[in-house]
Amino acid sequence: MSRLFANTKPLVATPSEHAAEASVDLALVRRVQAGDIRAFDLLIQKYRERLFAIIYNLTANREDASDLAQEAFIRAFRSIGRFKGDSSFFTWLYRIAVNASLTHIKRTRMRRFFSFENLGEEVSQSELAEALADKFQSDKPTLVKELQEKLNEALQRLSLNHRTVVILFEIEGLSHQEIAQVMECSEGTVRSRLHYAKQQLQSYLQDYLR
């Protein structure tokens, strides 16, 4: 697989990294359950960007994503006393966020507005931008902006379940097992949804692929 972003490190952690992260999180959760609110602050700082990114990619609206991410943290705070540690804290938190987002999307289906985050400066300098500029004989910033819009439109055309799986796997780097825990379905379902979703995206974005 080509890597057109030189500085993009793989998000998929090794099992030992996962285990270490899970035990750190569990210790913080136990502190929160014992009444130490500052421990919850640490969890917020650790997961807020990832949580926001998932919700933003699901909703394609940064204001909604901000509100929903805060709501997800509040719900987690309210029910943290019931967290037993059967799953890792972040899959539990992600599940709360995904459910809140899906509920919001279903409720506001008729009045959705897209607002996109700015792309980092490094994108315009990346090999992807170079490759696109070569293909379309156009300037990079314009192309990158156009690509961002097309990408978000393509994701929004997917069903909620397919969109969620693609975001969690391809963008957030979760494993199939973790996605199954977040979405409360089997790993087989995750794989089949991912396969179908990528086929759909390939057809929507074929102009940009070669």
Add this chain to the structure above:
Amino acid sequence: MPDPTNTPRKITLEDLLRLKRHERPGSEFWARFDRELNEKVWRTLVQPPPREHGLAAFWRQRVRWLVAGAASIAAVFVSWSDHTPSPLATIQPTMTATVVANVVAPPDASVPSEPVRIASANPATEKVAPLPSDAPAQYAVSTFEPSVNPAGSHKVPATVAFAAAELPGIHFATDTLATAVIPVRWRETAY
């Protein structure tokens, strides 16, 4: 001859999707996010949680009502049974019968003929003589000092003689009282 190093890289779907990892808000956004979230968390601490919704919440509420109802019924039952003598209940020293000293009563047909045997709670300190099997049902019991009372002795003043059947807890079957803890000292009376 084409230069192989100039071959354009293939752009994949995964490459395009990874573009989205670079869509990030700036520091001003996070400052506002943290501030708003902090306010909401503190508001959560002082406000009650919202009403639960959904089928699961419906059944959770029903189960809570059932448990509360059962607990109420159990509480009523326990308080009722506290006032109703039970053969298996531990009889507290304050609830034991008041006692009579040296009162002799004539035999009464209404009194159960089966004598009641009472065991001392502390055989080492209490001198208890077993009842003769042919002893009459009516008898007198002297004042006692319950040995199970950790605060010291608890004396019950003598009052009026009454039939064994009227003694709370004592007129039940002898077998059950064999297990009852009734710290009592008694003596046979003469008829």
